[in-house]
Amino acid sequence: MSRTRIVAAALVMWIALQSSSSTPAAIERVEGAAPRFKAVAFDYFVLFDPDSVVSQAEEVLPGKGRQLTTLWRNHQFEYAWLRSAAHRYVDFSAVTRDALTYSAHAMNLELTPDDERRLLDAYLHLTPWPDTVGTLQTLKRSGVRVIALSNFSGEMLRANAEYGHIANLVDAFVSTDENRTYKPDPRAYQLGVDRLHLAKSAIVFAAFAGWDAAGAKSFGYPTFWVNRANQPTEQLGVAPDATSPALAGLLEFVLPRSTDRSSR
DSSP: HHHHHHHHHHHHHHHHOOOSOOSOOOOOOOSSSSSSSSEEEOOOOHHHHHHHHHHHHHHHHTHHHHHHHHHHHHHHHHHHHHHHHHHHHOOOHHHHHHHHHHHHHHHHHOOOOHHHHHHHHHSSEEOOTHHHHHHHHHHTTTTTTTEEEESSSSHHHHHHHHHOOOOOGOEEEEEEGGGGGOOTSSSHHHHHHHHHHHHHGGGEEEEESSSHHHHHHHHHHOOOEEEOOOOOOOSSSOOOOOSSSSSSHHHHHOOOOOOOOOOO
């Protein structure tokens, strides 16, 4: 198990023990075409491909972009979790910069100020997954409210939404910076409830990472894991309600198929 996954697993287990709201929310399946849930809260990597950073990294550092990106991403989340546990909060933009500095040093790379700017800018211009726009449009037509609930800073959320042309398809962009937390802290997930003014059971949380799916389920959200990387389920004592490798599965989970009411 990688160091990042060890840190993630330890933190989720600690939070699950601390949280008084660890009972999973029940999911009630209903007949007909009405949505099963009133809202979906998306982690941002469900909507945007984190690997879109790799191409920019390869331009800056030919032949080393993938290695740098992997190390950098691991340390982004490690630093966020460790700062959260140590009560030394900075927002995710600062965490991203610090993680890049560490990763460059670890690989003995010399980054110029322009190199650093271009690499950091890549996290403001992520590419949406091919099924993102269509899924958001379908949810919107169906009357399901949509928010993003992410560790990204507000600036990162807004910049990517504008770049990916999804700003008009999302009702609210909620950064955990609003209460200076990071998922999987239960206070981070609570931001979705507070913004939507709905019960947990009415909100599906769509997770990209296994640890995030575990954190959301432990908090009490009905949870759908969009497991695009085909990873095994994290062994943290909780499991998502459903999973699929793409957003089509999420739509089936949220929007039941209409009963055939053709001529009888």
